[in-house]
Amino acid sequence: MTRSRHIRSRWRLSVFDVCTIHHIRLKDDLAEPVMTKGYGQENRYFVTEVTDEQLWAGAVCPMPGERRHVERLWSGFERSIVESDIRGAFKHLTCILFLEALLDALATTSREFEDVPLGIPRSTELAKLVEGYRFPLSATLDGIGNFLDQITEPTHRIVVLARLRRMLIDESHRPTCLSNVPIADLRRRFLLGAQKNATTSPHALLYPSQARAAGYVTFQRAVSLIGCAPRLLKQLIDSNICQGASVAQYGGRRHIFLPQHTVEECSKWYASIATFEQVMKELGIDRRGLLALLSARLLRPIAVHMPTFFQRSDLTDLCRRLEDVARPFPTKAAHLHPLLGEWIPSSGRYRPASLKVLTEAFSGKFPVFRQMESSGLSTYFVDHTALERVRRLRKGDIARHRHQEYSSRQPSLLPE
Numbered sequence: 001m002t003r004s005r006h007i008r009s010r011w012r013l014s015v016f017d018v019c020t021i022h023h024i025r026l027k028d029d030l031a032e033p034v035m036t037k038g039y040g041q042e043n044r045y046f047v048t049e050v051t052d053e054q055l056w057a058g059a060v061c062p063m064p065g066e067r068r069h070v071e072r073l074w075s076g077f078e079r080s081i082v083e084s085d086i087r088g089a090f091k092h093l094t095c096i097l098f099l100e101a102l103l104d105a106l107a108t109t110s111r112e113f114e115d116v117p118l119g120i121p122r123s124t125e126l127a128k129l130v131e132g133y134r135f136p137l138s139a140t141l142d143g144i145g146n147f148l149d150q151i152t153e154p155t156h157r158i159v160v161l162a163r164l165r166r167m168l169i170d171e172s173h174r175p176t177c178l179s180n181v182p183i184a185d186l187r188r189r190f191l192l193g194a195q196k197n198a199t200t201s202p203h204a205l206l207y208p209s210q211a212r213a214a215g216y217v218t219f220q221r222a223v224s225l226i227g228c229a230p231r232l233l234k235q236l237i238d239s240n241i242c243q244g245a246s247v248a249q250y251g252g253r254r255h256i257f258l259p260q261h262t263v264e265e266c267s268k269w270y271a272s273i274a275t276f277e278q279v280m281k282e283l284g285i286d287r288r289g290l291l292a293l294l295s296a297r298l299l300r301p302i303a304v305h306m307p308t309f310f311q312r313s314d315l316t317d318l319c320r321r322l323e324d325v326a327r328p329f330p331t332k333a334a335h336l337h338p339l340l341g342e343w344i345p346s347s348g349r350y351r352p353a354s355l356k357v358l359t360e361a362f363s364g365k366f367p368v369f370r371q372m373e374s375s376g377l378s379t380y381f382v383d384h385t386a387l388e389r390v391r392r393l394r395k396g397d398i399a400r401h402r403h404q405e406y407s408s409r410q411p412s413l414l415p416e
Helices: 052-056 064-082 084-112 121-132 141-149 156-171 183-200 203-206 208-212 217-224 230-238 260-271 276-283 288-296 312-326 351-361 384-409
Strands: 214-220 245-252 253-259 301-303 306-310 368-370 378-381
Touching: 064 084, 064 121, 064 288, 084 141, 084 156, 156 183, 156 217, 156 260, 156 312, 183 214, 183 217, 183 260, 208 288, 214 217, 214 260, 217 230, 217 245, 217 253, 217 260, 253 260, 276 288, 276 312, 312 368, 378 384
Parallel strands: none
Antiparallel strands: 214 253, 245 253, 301 306, 368 378
16 A cells, blocks of 8 residues: 555445454545545545555554454455455355344343443454354354354343344345345244253243143243234234243243244244334335325235234335336436325325325336435435326316216206
8 A cells, every 4th residue: 555555446344344364454544535525524544645654553453362253254255355256255245244243233232231341443342252152153154053053142142033033124125145145044043942942941940831831932932032022922812813822820920831833933923014113214204104105005004902013025015116117316306206205295185186196106107216325215206297197186086076066956858
């Protein structure tokens, strides 16, 4: 870098902290002149203007433990890049990012319950976590399976289950390279491992009925494995949606046990649904937009007593239908309106016509434009064609209403 001030190649990898070829911590204060908008902060230097002293400042080597951790994860990826093995680099990178996501989730939990110093580099924190729990790390699919098998702490297992569920949801909504990892199979394997631990743990001996009935887990364990609220699981049991529950009375306490296969089925079902808040967040819409989708029957709610849920497959289908009909976003967009914008009133005489036009938008009956910078349904816009269509439909409704009104008043010309 001191000899030639230019960027050889660019990788947008925020989790890549240490170079495994030169064994030096990467700098995060350099920028290219072409990227001036994103680097107006202090303590940032352009590659063409930085001095040798500024280059060497902060260019330090990691501690031995951190270096071993980074080499185990990233050395295969860097070797593939140097050898121009792009396919191998992609496979390594996919497994690395998957492991990094799980380690970040575990590090967050450890930070809450353990004495972790503030301000230490992220890679140092992860290296300390891996070394403390002796986690095996290998950037392969088999290595990921071995890593999950070694997670035995109850709090860690709950966090990893939640993170895997979040990955499934995110990948179904917007696929990334992590879609090449069999996340659902890994989560099922991890879940079955947790259930085996639950049935063979010393706590099972506290309840004779659980010890006699093999293949059952406690209500509290089922809640943690499914990832739902206890109140919801109780409602599912009372509604007989979650079947096979066994109740045992010990003194003044009432204990509920659930079959393993029932817990697994409930976990799959819960991973396939979303709440009101989750739908609004994942589709990038507000409550008004969600109500418009419901009124237009584009979303079908699932009611379980008080809570209302939505099938995630319906959310994916909505986005896919718009992706199939959307056009590129024009350079001049002043005349465009958000798909779920103010042109759909919350009430009034224009609402039925607006909802019909909204339904037609998903069928491609008029232009729909997509802005790549946004996400969810907030990325789609319509032009004056949609508004004109609403006006025409409204005029047609008025004409039909008047015709019916006048027809009812006109005397019959036929003899009585």
